[in-house]
Amino acid sequence: MDTTDKGFNSKLIHAGMFDDQFGSATVPIYQTSTFRFRNADHGAACFAGESDGYIYTRLNNPTIDSLEKLVAELENGYRGIATSSGMGAVNTIYSAFLQQGDHMVSTDAVYGPSRVVMEKHYSKFGIESTYVDTSDAELVRKAIRPNTKMLYIETPSNPTMTVTDIREMVSIAREHGLITVVDNTFCSPYLQKPLDFGVDIVFHSITKFLNGHADIVGGIIVSRNKESDDRLRPMMINLGCNMDPHQAYMVIRGLKTLSLRMDRSQENARAIARVLQEHPKVAWVKYPGLESHPQYTLAEKQMQGPGGMISFEMKGGLLAGKTLMNEVKLCMLAVSLGGVETLIQHPASMTHSKMDKGAREQSGITDGLVRLSVGIENLEDILADLAQALEKV
């Protein structure tokens, strides 16, 4: 069925579906590594791109195809490329568009490994990078060099919840002929569609809100046009970071409830952020739905809602943060985010503990910072759990 003129929720249910032999109501899982050719000519035609037949699952697979079409429609893009993880997507993008002598400008508080892989590994191949607070356009302009090729944004950023003006970044990038990339993991296309603002490439850790059930790891890249897709797809195939058909099926299943899950998680998050903001043991709360958020007006304009992620600072620093982690019961002490269950973590003693304290604090990751991924449980239960844990700090 052609779903291009349908609403977002209808797309979640029907986009990317194809008619199989038995009229299955769900996308079948083609759990195969390879596909049988009808004869030698058919095999040759598949390799020559003259037949839409499948060849080998690292290259393409009907179940994975279905997910790629679905997410491309949700993001208003040309086509999706599913990857084995969000980091698979990051590496496919870096490798496809950057080469020796190139330079990239990026958000300083990006997801740690997206920065680590660039600074530790791509630097070995002569690729340079500069990390700045991309919510300040002047800093972005100053960081651009003659050899800059890519402007890579994460908004809201993980875990600092800083919001970057995507339209402004596109305008700067166009002045300098840079390719623009947005990590849309924290919002999902339900809350933010970067391609609509003129961005070239959007991607997700599909592990998070898109799948939403904390049971798979994956990624997806969506390009604005065929030209970008033609550079990215062969890179994904040759890096070998393809998604598995069963993983793709799980994500298609999870995606059906994306808007319902996000609405509920966001409703809970709005209420929790307000309660935390008033709590005497909390120094500050950073949530795009609070007027106290530095980019509140921008978030209102750019995002269809503030989402389900909250960062807050405990007054007692490192010890207070750790104590809170030890006292929560319903809120699960775990990394990752975007699932139906509320997850809590303390970056300074966990995800960012290996980072130099100076660099960490410069990126806004302070000792008392706590990150909360709000789930869809009963609001009063999450609030009661946080209240009893805060009481013990």
Ligand code: LCS
């Ligand atoms: N981009 C963002 C914004 C992320 O939060 C993550 C993972 C990735 C990319 C990488 O995706 P993955 O390879 O894990 O699918 N974020 C994590 C986090 O905050 N805690 O654990 C993983």
